[in-house]
Amino acid sequence: MTATAGIDSELDYRRRLRDALSGITPAAVAEWERVGHLPRRVLADLAAADVFRGRWAPGAQVGIPMVVAMAEESAEICSGLALAAMGHSEIFIGGLHWLGTTEWHRTLLDDALAGRAIGCFGSTEPQGGSDLAGIRTTATRTPEGWHLRGRKRYVSNLGAATHVVAVARVEGSQARDLALFVVPLDHAGVRVHGFFEATGVRACDVGEVSFDEVLLPPEALLGTEGMGLAYASRLLQFERLSICAQLLTAVRQSIGLTAAHARRRLVGGVPLLDKQVVRHRLATATARLGVADAALRDVVARGTAKLPFAHQVAALKLVVGELASEVTDGCLQLFGARGYTGNFPLERWWRDVRLARIGGGADEVLTEAVASRLRLPDARFDAALDRYEAADIAR
Numbered sequence: 001m002t003a004t005a006g007i008d009s010e011l012d013y014r015r016r017l018r019d020a021l022s023g024i025t026p027a028a029v030a031e032w033e034r035v036g037h038l039p040r041r042v043l044a045d046l047a048a049a050d051v052f053r054g055r056w057a058p059g060a061q062v063g064i065p066m067v068v069a070m071a072e073e074s075a076e077i078c079s080g081l082a083l084a085a086m087g088h089s090e091i092f093i094g095g096l097h098w099l100g101t102t103e104w105h106r107t108l109l110d111d112a113l114a115g116r117a118i119g120c121f122g123s124t125e126p127q128g129g130s131d132l133a134g135i136r137t138t139a140t141r142t143p144e145g146w147h148l149r150g151r152k153r154y155v156s157n158l159g160a161a162t163h164v165v166a167v168a169r170v171e172g173s174q175a176r177d178l179a180l181f182v183v184p185l186d187h188a189g190v191r192v193h194g195f196f197e198a199t200g201v202r203a204c205d206v207g208e209v210s211f212d213e214v215l216l217p218p219e220a221l222l223g224t225e226g227m228g229l230a231y232a233s234r235l236l237q238f239e240r241l242s243i244c245a246q247l248l249t250a251v252r253q254s255i256g257l258t259a260a261h262a263r264r265r266l267v268g269g270v271p272l273l274d275k276q277v278v279r280h281r282l283a284t285a286t287a288r289l290g291v292a293d294a295a296l297r298d299v300v301a302r303g304t305a306k307l308p309f310a311h312q313v314a315a316l317k318l319v320v321g322e323l324a325s326e327v328t329d330g331c332l333q334l335f336g337a338r339g340y341t342g343n344f345p346l347e348r349w350w351r352d353v354r355l356a357r358i359g360g361g362a363d364e365v366l367t368e369a370v371a372s373r374l375r376l377p378d379a380r381f382d383a384a385l386d387r388y389e390a391a392d393i394a395r
């Protein structure tokens, strides 16, 4: 399906995004964080400014510079907004855009692009999130459509969403034969149980929802049953790209503010930045940011050229997640007690970036994904090793 809108240059898109975000005040963000929910109208306002149409108009992969722009610009303002916008755009709109085939899907896609419908993603369950083969939510085919039963936990932006894209196992199939279903949250049998108090990204709520004998029309199934794992993996690569851009924004903000502090703060009568250990710590962080930023642009270039990028983005998220944790921690340290208080944003950036090492593929899961490549034969190095081993004799 297509998202009809003019195709912006990345620069124009950023300008439009900044305009759309310019009305959001720090006081509004502080209030969202205090109550732990993002008002639905915030994403609706971005939609009204064609932020989602602009991302999807060039297509899934060609539009990924807009994914990065959306992540960077919204994360500058509020990490919770960035997380909610990412789920709505990359999973909900992404799923409908790619897999929608019917009039029902087309109407829902249009509602999502216009902000009348807001989507979130439900994969994780109380018994676990990393092991998708262990998913217990079950979909049973009926003459009228589908019968859904189960429970999803840690669903981001559940409070503001109208729909959830739920991962389910089709009854009678193999454990890994999953399917994606679009479920309206006001549908009979769907119940939002409540929300969890989270360490960071507090403006975006994270909740639990159950499906109790939910009867869905046939169109609720996205794509083909049994393909849910492959679909979720593809959609998650866009989410991971967005997460990398969000994290690097927090790193950039942390280094910038800490360098300003180190130039101004006097310790023993000299600026903190005159201490070599401080200067080198900030310089190392700056160098690591530059390398990670270049790697992000490289993944974007691969994606835009319609080359596969799932493996590269998994590896990048692994590295950038650790980098963001370390750099925000180091910057908080250089701010001393102020960094630990809510009067400065260091403690918020430090808390916020921690999520990325768990959500969107935990570090250990991504490490396994990278490690899986090590088992593949490599003609060049296998042949080189043959040569070294053949010449390995005492002389």
Ligand SMILES: Cc1cc2nc3c(=O)[nH]c(=O)nc-3n(C[C@H](O)[C@H](O)[C@H](O)COP(=O)(O)OP(=O)(O)OC[C@H]3O[C@@H](n4cnc5c(N)ncnc54)[C@H](O)[C@@H]3O)c2cc1C
Binding pocket: 087, 120, 121, 122, 123, 124, 127, 128, 129, 130, 131, 153, 154, 155, 156, 157, 198, 201, 206, 355, 358, 359, 360, 361, 362, 363, 364, 365, 368
């Ligand atoms: C704030 C927040 C927002 C979230 N938003 C969403 C959302 O919108 N939608 C959604 O579906 N989920 C969401 N999640 C859930 C998140 O995706 C899961 O927490 C994550 O997938 C890990 O699942 P788990 O917490 O059940 O941990 P488990 O799967 O129980 O894993 C526990 C630990 O074991 C490790 N582990 C797992 N497998 C292996 C392995 N093979 N080898 C070594 N170690 C392993 C994990 O990395 C982790 O460290 C969110 C979580 C949080 C905290």
